[in-house]
Amino acid sequence: MASKNDKFINRDISWLSFNERVLQEAANSDVPLIERLRFLGIFSNNLDEFFRVRIATLKRLISIGKKAKEALHISPYRLMEEMQEIVITQTKHFESIYDEIQHELQKHKIFIIDETKFSTAQGKFVKEYFTEHVRPALVPIMLNQVANFPYLKDKSIYFAIKLSTTGKVKATQYALVEIPSDVTSRFVELPSVNQNKYIVLLDDIIRYNLQEIFRIFSFTKAEAYTIKITRDAELNIDTDISQSFLEKISKSVKNRQKGDPVRFVFDNHIPKDMLTFITQKMKLKKYDNIIPGGRYHNFKDFIKFPDLGNKTLVYQPIQTLQHKAFDNSKNIFDAIKVQDVMLHFPYQRFSHFIDLLREAAIDPNVKTIKITLYRVAKKSRVMNALINAAHNGKHVTAVVEVQARFDEQANINWARALQDEGIHVIYGVPGLKVHSKLCLISRVENGKLKNYANVSTGNYNEATSNIYCDDSLLTADPRITQDVNEIFSFFEKNYKAPNCKHFILSPLKTRKKFLSLIDAEIDFAKRGKKAGIYLKMNSLADEELILKLYEASKAGVKIKIIVRGICALKAGIPGLSENIEIISIIDKFLEHSRVYIFENDENPLYYISSADWMSRNLDVRIEVSCPVFDKKIQKELRDMLDIQWSDTVKARKLFLSSPVTAAIKKPIRAQVRIYDYLKTGK
Numbered sequence: 001m002a003s004k005n006d007k008f009i010n011r012d013i014s015w016l017s018f019n020e021r022v023l024q025e026a027a028n029s030d031v032p033l034i035e036r037l038r039f040l041g042i043f044s045n046n047l048d049e050f051f052r053v054r055i056a057t058l059k060r061l062i063s064i065g066k067k068a069k070e071a072l073h074i075s076p077y078r079l080m081e082e083m084q085e086i087v088i089t090q091t092k093h094f095e096s097i098y099d100e101i102q103h104e105l106q107k108h109k110i111f112i113i114d115e116t117k118f119s120t121a122q123g124k125f126v127k128e129y130f131t132e133h134v135r136p137a138l139v140p141i142m143l144n145q146v147a148n149f150p151y152l153k154d155k156s157i158y159f160a161i162k163l164s165t166t167g168k169v170k171a172t173q174y175a176l177v178e179i180p181s182d183v184t185s186r187f188v189e190l191p192s193v194n195q196n197k198y199i200v201l202l203d204d205i206i207r208y209n210l211q212e213i214f215r216i217f218s219f220t221k222a223e224a225y226t227i228k229i230t231r232d233a234e235l236n237i238d239t240d241i242s243q244s245f246l247e248k249i250s251k252s253v254k255n256r257q258k259g260d261p262v263r264f265v266f267d268n269h270i271p272k273d274m275l276t277f278i279t280q281k282m283k284l285k286k287y288d289n290i291i292p293g294g295r296y297h298n299f300k301d302f303i304k305f306p307d308l309g310n311k312t313l314v315y316q317p318i319q320t321l322q323h324k325a326f327d328n329s330k331n332i333f334d335a336i337k338v339q340d341v342m343l344h345f346p347y348q349r350f351s352h353f354i355d356l357l358r359e360a361a362i363d364p365n366v367k368t369i370k371i372t373l374y375r376v377a378k379k380s381r382v383m384n385a386l387i388n389a390a391h392n393g394k395h396v397t398a399v400v401e402v403q404a405r406f407d408e409q410a411n412i413n414w415a416r417a418l419q420d421e422g423i424h425v426i427y428g429v430p431g432l433k434v435h436s437k438l439c440l441i442s443r444v445e446n447g448k449l450k451n452y453a454n455v456s457t458g459n460y461n462e463a464t465s466n467i468y469c470d471d472s473l474l475t476a477d478p479r480i481t482q483d484v485n486e487i488f489s490f491f492e493k494n495y496k497a498p499n500c501k502h503f504i505l506s507p508l509k510t511r512k513k514f515l516s517l518i519d520a521e522i523d524f525a526k527r528g529k530k531a532g533i534y535l536k537m538n539s540l541a542d543e544e545l546i547l548k549l550y551e552a553s554k555a556g557v558k559i560k561i562i563v564r565g566i567c568a569l570k571a572g573i574p575g576l577s578e579n580i581e582i583i584s585i586i587d588k589f590l591e592h593s594r595v596y597i598f599e600n601d602e603n604p605l606y607y608i609s610s611a612d613w614m615s616r617n618l619d620v621r622i623e624v625s626c627p628v629f630d631k632k633i634q635k636e637l638r639d640m641l642d643i644q645w646s647d648t649v650k651a652r653k654l655f656l657s658s659p660v661t662a663a664i665k666k667p668i669r670a671q672v673r674i675y676d677y678l679k680t681g682k
Helices: 011-027 033-062 066-072 076-106 120-137 202-208 245-256 272-281 299-304 332-338 351-362 381-391 408-420 478-492 510-526 543-554 615-619 631-645 670-680
Strands: 110-112 157-165 171-178 187-193 196-201 221-231 261-267 290-293 341-345 366-373 395-400 424-426 437-445 448-456 468-475 504-506 532-537 558-563 580-585 594-598 605-609 621-627 651-653
Touching: 011 033, 011 076, 033 076, 033 221, 033 261, 033 299, 076 110, 076 290, 120 187, 120 196, 120 202, 157 202, 157 272, 171 272, 187 202, 196 202, 202 221, 261 272, 332 351, 332 468, 341 351, 341 631, 351 366, 351 381, 351 437, 351 448, 351 468, 366 381, 381 395, 381 408, 395 408, 395 478, 408 424, 437 478, 448 478, 468 478, 478 621, 504 510, 504 615, 510 532, 510 543, 510 594, 510 615, 510 621, 532 631, 543 558, 543 580, 558 631, 580 631, 594 631, 605 631, 615 621, 631 670
Parallel strands: 110 196, 261 290, 366 395, 395 424, 532 558, 558 580
Antiparallel strands: 157 171, 157 221, 187 196, 221 261, 341 468, 366 437, 437 448, 448 468, 504 621, 532 594, 580 651, 594 605, 605 621
8 A cells, every 4th residue: 555655745845846946947047137036035035934934833743753753744853854955955056046147147247246356446435335324233242252142033144253363362252243134225236337237235245344343352354154043933822811812913923033943044154163152052953954055145135136227137017907897987886797807917907906995985885895804015005995985984894814924913003003094803713814815895776785796816915916926806796795795794703604605615615615526526537527627726735635636537537737836746646646737837926826627527617716725724714715607707717727737938847756847948938928818818
């Protein structure tokens, strides 16, 4: 009998394979140079979150002993070592890509230089910049003078500094300096010389001025090496009943900075005596992931690397499209009443949804607006529209998820701001995260209340809508609006389970329903009828659903899966999954939509969803999979999936033996084709 290891790819190993695909984009010479730098930034940011969440979880599993091995199907110690080896290999690849990109930038007269390459004029500029902008923010700590090693903050980068004297009397001291992140940009443009442009990192500006920082001492040599700690990001919410839920979340967010270390990264040129001193003082152990790295850390900052005015080195923004349904419509409600409308971001305008909220805010016939909020923009036009609606006497309800990871404090702040404006705020559902994206607007028409709904695969966030590919349904179909209304009633009265007739709702029915839908395809295949499954999602990791897909494959059901990130399913294995094919697309925009199609004996069922096929989405979150009834939109979704399936530029096929393969270079690039398809209808 095959073991579970033969049937599943470990989800964390699969995630590292996904990040390798991101690294491939950074290495791809066809990608504009500064975009390649930004992919390095995305890779770095992803890896930070991986350690803060997944490695932290693994360390907690290690503490529970044998049960951890049963849950993981592998020794947690072995898994930790395997992941550490992968990360070290990827880090070396990362460094070589960064070196290559720097050389290529030089051909465009852009030079990223360090403190050893300053001309006299550049050195003078850097010293003046340091004195004016940087030095006031620096707080050096002399490590030999303090009893305990200072607490290193998560997300921050530090210089570990070795100060020494040579000659007859030799002396060494160590110091620590946090590199400021909120005073100035990480990237400083130096004055141009003969059309050459020069960029220096803030790190190297500080390096250049080390003697100035420590001038009161008589050290003859000062060396700086970057170090960084990553900490456990799990929120530990205490059970103090005297505190409100918001107070508990706020306290937990503050305590997150004090989480246990899960990774220590250091400049691999750091002297051994200094590294030993630091790791011993910090009491770091082997499974705290002590990982050698390059000269620079927090590469996530490179996501914001300046384009320096050279538009050929970056992706050009697309002109977002107006949906044809709104071409001749003065009133969005009238347009939606005529037909369902599916918006596809970022190709089409997110402003259509904001316009809907703005119209609702001032329309005298609109009585209520209800919305779920998971992540919103810092300067949110969605929030402004909701506040304006409240000012105009509408009854506005916002279900704010204050446990949205890494956005907890921002959501708390927004929730309080909404409450201050008279909006009814509901703080999620006890024990469950509200991850569904829903909006319901009630309007009086001909003396009766009519509902309009929006169901989306992505957040109500105009900032991410420019870079995340999502699908967003606008509809007045009572089959959908009634189910949306049921869910909002549940948010308001948690004791009464929603009675949804068409939605697939987590955690109540999603697992059972998708298993049932796959079973139906198995039955059709066995009876010689048309059977097939077409899935698009971010992550596929739930073992029960994967086993059911294997069963379908054995029954002859043809299965196509497009998955961006984690994929624990092994495709194309004889006797197990030979009828399953999987691709992954990494490109300019982040593929974020979830679309599920079941052939259903030539009467296909279409769903868009907020839920990936992961245990958390199925069992411990409020998620919605919404049926798509409109035949034209069904065709549109199918056409778009077919375009993605035909991608031979940015698509990678996932195999058991090699989860990542290089993209086949043919001129079919899905994101470009989809934009043209939505623009022309062809």
